[in-house]
Amino acid sequence: MSGKTIGLLGAGRIGAMHAGILAKKAGKLVVADPASWRARRVAELHGAEVRSPEGMLASEDLDGLVLATPTDTHAGLLCEAARLGVPIFCEKPVALDVESTRRANAAAKEANIPVHVGFQRRFDAAYSAARERLAEGEIGDLRRVHMGTLDQAPAAREFLAASGGIFKDCLIHDFDALRWVTGLEVEEVVVYGTDLGLPDFADFADAAEAVVLLRLTGGVLATAHSSRFNGAGYDVRMELHGTKGTDVVGMDERLPVRSLEPGVAYPRQEPWADFIARFADCYERELDAFLDVVSGRAPVPATIDDALASLRIAIACGTSLREGRPVRVS
Template structure:
C-alpha cells in the first residue's frame, strides 16, 4: 500500500484527491491546506485525515507527497519533500524564478527521489495517441507543429497579478507540448503579444493574446497561438505536418451528437474548461505517479521538464518585451 499526502485542497487539489482515493493500492492518508476548513472538507470526502506539512514530512509511513498548493509554495515544498526522501508530484510551475527551479532540480537529484511535474496534456488520451502515431512514423519526419490553446475567459485580475504572467502560467503547458511532440529543444523563440481581451490585464503588465514561433535545433518550426478568450468554449488543438502527411488532434465535446436540419448542421461546442477537457488526463497522471512510486515506471514529466519549460517561458517573455527573437542557450531549454 502506498500512503500519500496531499498538500493543497483547492480546485486542482480536489481533482487529485478524488483520483488518488480511487486508485487501488493507494491510500490518501493526509490532506493539508493553509485554510483548515478547506482541508477538513476534502479529507471528509476522500476518507483522509487532516494534517500539517511538518507532520506529513516527518511521518515515515508517508511514501509520496502531491503538491497542489499555490505556486509560491511549490519550490519550498519540493525542497522539503526531497530532503525527507518522499516521492514528489508537483503542479506546474516548479517556481516563477528559473534559478530557484534549477535549485529544486539539483536537490531532487541529490536526494535520488522521483519528482513529477503536472503537465497533464502529456497524459491526455487524444494527444498521446497523436504522439504515438507520430513516433511510429505515420507521417514521416515532423516539420511543423501548430498548437492552439484558448481559454473561454480570462482569470480574475488578482490571479493575473500573482500568476507570473501569461507565459509562465498559461503557455508553459504549450511550451512543454512543443518539446514533447517534436522531441527536440528550442533554438530560438519569437513572440508577438497584445492585450485584446481586458485592458486591466495590460495594467497588470501582462498580455492576454499571444503568437509564438519556435525554431528547434533541428530546424523544425512550432507556432503557438493563445488567447484568454474564446466565446465558444475551451479550445485545445494540435496539428503536426510531416514529410508524408499530417496528424490533427481536435477538441473534446460533451457529446458527439450532431444535429442535421434544413438551415444548419450543428454539434456541441468544446468542453467548458480544463477540468472537464482533461478529466481523463488527470486520472491517468495520478495512476502513472503511483506506478513511479512503486518503481514500475519512469517519470514521463520529470522536474527537468519543468525547468526547461520555465526557461522557454522566460525567453518568450523576454522576446515579447524586447521585440526580438531570443536565442536559447544549449541545454537551457
C-alpha cells in the first residue's frame, strides 16, 4: 500500500474497476461522480470517502487524481485539476480534438505536474515482449504489422454519442500500441468503414466496422481492423512480421476463433467477454505505475504528447473515411 491519498473522479464502469484496484493500493481513496449515487455505491463497496466533483477539484489533501469520467469531459477537467498541483492519471483520449488536447497539455506543463494517460496495453506482457523482441532484432527487419480490436457487442447509445467514434475511442489503443511497440510513426492512412445502416452509428457519423491501412516511417505497412459486433467474443491481436520471424500478441487460450483444420482444437477456454476481463492485469500494473509517478519513483509511461500523436492518427482516419481518400497524418 502506497500510503497516498488518491482521488477518483468518475465512478462508472471503468471508474468502479479503478476503485477496486486503488482501494487495495492507496492509503486513502476518495471518490466523486456527478451522479452522487454512483459515487456512494463505489465508496461503500471499497471503504472510500465520498466528495462532490466540486469538492474533489478543491481538495488540498490529495497526492494524486484519477480521471475516469466520460471522454468528452477529460480535457476540461484536466485543466481544472491541474490547479491542484498533483500528478494526474487521465483515461484516454485526453480530448476529441487537437486544440483541446494542447490546452490540457499546456495547463499541465504550466502547473509542472506529470500526467499519465491510460493506454493500458503498454503494461501487457505480450505487447511488452513484442516491443523488446523487435528492438533486439529477434524477428529481423520489420515488414508488416496487422492489428485488430473487435468488441463482442457495441456499448450503449449514450456512450457512443460521447465517445468520439471508433477511431478515437477504440482503435486509438492500436495506434498507441503501434507507435510504442515499433518505435515508428504513422505517415498516411486509408480507411474503409460502414455504419451498417444502424442508427446508433449513422446518427453520429460513426462506423460499426472499419479497416485501416497505415503507412509508417521507413515504408513499413500496417493494417488495423475494428468491429463493434464480434459476436464470438472480445478479440485483440497484433502480428509483427519480420525478415526472420513473426510474433503474435493475443493468440491465447481464450482467443474467440474456431479452427476448421482437422484435429485442431483451439482455443480451449471460454472467449474473453470484454476489454476489462482481457486487460485486468494490465489495468492493475498501469495504476501501480501511476502510484510510482505519484511517489516520484518513476517517470510517466504514457504522456499527453503520446495521446496527441495517436489522436492525430485517429483524426486522419476519420477524414479518410468521410472523404474517401488517403490522408497524411501530418
